[in-house]
Structures are given as structure tokens and as C-alpha cells.
Amino acid sequence: MSRLVYLLNGPNLNLLGKRQPHIYGHETLADIERDCTALAHELGLGLRFHQSNREYEIIDWVHAAREEAGGIIINPAAFTHTSVAILDALNTFEGPVLEVHISNVHKREEFRHHSFVSGRADGVIAGFGTQGYQLALRRVAFLLDQQARA
Numbered sequence: 281m282s283r284l285v286y287l288l289n290g291p292n293l294n295l296l297g298k299r300q301p302h303i304y305g306h307e308t309l310a311d312i313e314r315d316c317t318a319l320a321h322e323l324g325l326g327l328r329f330h331q332s333n334r335e336y337e338i339i340d341w342v343h344a345a346r347e348e349a350g351g352i353i354i355n356p357a358a359f360t361h362t363s364v365a366i367l368d369a370l371n372t373f374e375g376p377v378l379e380v381h382i383s384n385v386h387k388r389e390e391f392r393h394h395s396f397v398s399g400r401a402d403g404v405i406a407g408f409g410t411q412g413y414q415l416a417l418r419r420v421a422f423l424l425d426q427q428a429r430a
């Protein structure tokens with residue numbers, strides 16, 4: 281079982297730190313990547329960290345993850361609420377999938393309450409700010425350890 285994890289970020293998350301900081305905070309995506317890379321190292325995980333504003337790129341990374349990764353952490357951003365294609369791609373992946381949202385989507389507009397991706401995710405973290413990514417990494421490490429022992 282591979283200990284490589286794909287951490288995928290959807291549209292507009294490249295603007296973290298500048299974009300609606302009252303909702304998403306002041307940390308940038310580069311800050312998140314730095315902290316996740318350090319934590320992944322500590323947990324004995326490899327990490328591929330990606331962001332795209334294009335749906336097809338996220339789908340292609342899920343396909344790449346099928347070939348080499350043990351787990352996927354994904355913040356699909358607005359595609360969460362629209363993308364059957366990302367759900368279908370994730371359904372082809374066999375390892376753990378964790379969905380992360382920086383904000384608590386359930387406290388926000390009604391259209392954010394439904395997630396296509398949750399139909400596949402093994403767990404969902406929402407409203408923990410950027411800390412959610414680190415919690416998801418710890419959970420993936422736990423699940424991969426558990427699989428390795430089984």
C-alpha cells in the first residue's frame with residue numbers, strides 16, 4: 281500500500297489569504313503546502329500538493345493518484361457542489377478519500393450544503409479553517425497504517 285497522498289485543491293483556492301479572509305483566513309496556499317509537507321514528512325507520508333481552477337485537471341490528478349497513491353485529500357471548492365465528474369473520478373480510486381472545507385459550508389448559503397464528493401468521501405472536515413488539512417493528513421496516515429496492519 282502506497283504512503284503517497286494526493287492533496288488536491290479546486291478553483292479560487294490559489295487566492296487564499298487574499299480571498300474573503302473573514303471566511304477563509306489569512307494563510308496562503310503556499311503556507312498550507314509548507315505546513316502539510318512538514319507534517320507529511322513527520323507522519324512518514326509522501327505528498328503531492330496541487331491546485332487548479334480547471335475541473336479536468338483535478339480529474340486527471342485523481343487518475344494519476346489511482347496509479348501511485350494510497351490516499352486522496354481533496355478540497356474541491358466550488359466543484360464540491362456541482363461536479364458529478366469529480367465524484368465519478370473519485371469512485372474509481374480504491375484508497376481513503378477525505379474531503380476538506382476550510383469554512384463550515386453548513387453554516388453558509390443553502391447551495392453549499394450539498395456535496396457530490398461526500399457521496400464518496402470516507403470522512404468530511406469542514407469549518408476547522410486551514411487546520412482541517414492537517415487533521416485530514418493525520419487521518420489518512422491512521423487509515424493507511426490500519427490497512428497495512430490488516
Ligand code: DQA
Nearest residue numbers: 355357358381382383385392
Ligand atoms: C470551500 C467551500 C466552498 O463552498 C467554496 O466554493 C470554496 C471553498 C471551503 O474550503 O470552505 O471555494 O470548499
